[in-house]
Amino acid sequence: MKEEKRKHRKSTEENERKAVNKWKVSFIILLGIILGLAAFFFFRATQQREVIQYDTQPIVQREGEPVLSINSNKEQINSLMDFYLQNYQADSDVEYHFQLENQAMLTGDFEVLGAPITFYLYFDPYVTDNGNVQLKADSLSIGTLDLPVGQVMKMIEKSFKFPKWIEFDPDEETVLLRLDQFRMENGLFIKAEKINLVDDDIQVSLYLPQDKEK
Structure with a gap:
């Protein structure tokens, strides 16, 4: 026991x-x-996150008085942009379009997982102190996909060919039109003075190149 x-x-x-x-x-x-x-x-x-460095060109100061001030409207600006982009994208396989309505609109197609997707990206334009134009993303239409605006802007920047004077900032969801870096064929500078899309009032000034002002 x-x-x-x-x-x-x-x-x-x-x-x-x-x-x-x-x-x-x-x-x-x-x-x-x-x-x-x-x-x-x-x-x-x-x-620390990887910092992406963008090649930012210095501001070109426009000196003296403008040689010409122009009052324009959305229809006229859209015609000019269509003409410019057709020539610029002549050798490109993919195309995008930019036009002014009550907002600025960038539209085009790119592929996601092998399927073509049409996007409509709407911006509010603002004239900066130095006469450039900043486009602030306001809304995005991209079918049934739910993608953040910044991510789509990165896709757009990689998928399409843009002039060097157009700077994308997907983190801030803005596009800067560096008009101070843009030259007309005769060398004239353009400076934005006013953009009011609702009232269809757009004003720009033309400046002579600095070497011709002297």
């Missing part, structure tokens, strides 16, 4: 030790997972 009690006690103690060991192992594994996750999130939080 005593021998049976001793064996039972021994068996109970072994079971208790096994249970304790299992809890220890489980606790160590859980602690390891927690420490691993903490280290991972600390690394991600302190890791």
Whole structure:
């Protein structure tokens, strides 16, 4: 009888030790997972993001008085842009279109997972202090896809050919029309003075090249 009690006690103690060991192992594994996750999130939080450097051209100051001030409207500007883009994209396999309505609209097609997608990206235009034009993205229409504007702007920038005087900033969701870097064939500069799309009032000034002003 005593021998049976001793064996039972021994068996109970072994079971208790096994249970304790299992809890220890489980606790160590859980602690390891927690420490691993903490280290991972600390690394991600302190890791520096890659900074993308854009080639930004210096501002070209337009000196003197404008040689010509022009009052225009959306229809006239759209005709000029269509003519310019047709020539500029003549050797390109993909095309985009830009036109002014009550907002500025950029539209075109690019592929997502091998399927062609048509996008409509709407901007609000603003004249900057130096006579350039900033387009601030307002809304995006891209079928049934739910994509952030900044991501779509990155796709657009990579998919299409744009003049060097057009600068994309997907992070800020803006496009800057660097008119100070744009030259007409005769060398004239263009400076934006006013853009009011609702009232169809667009005003620009033309400046002579600096070497011709002297």
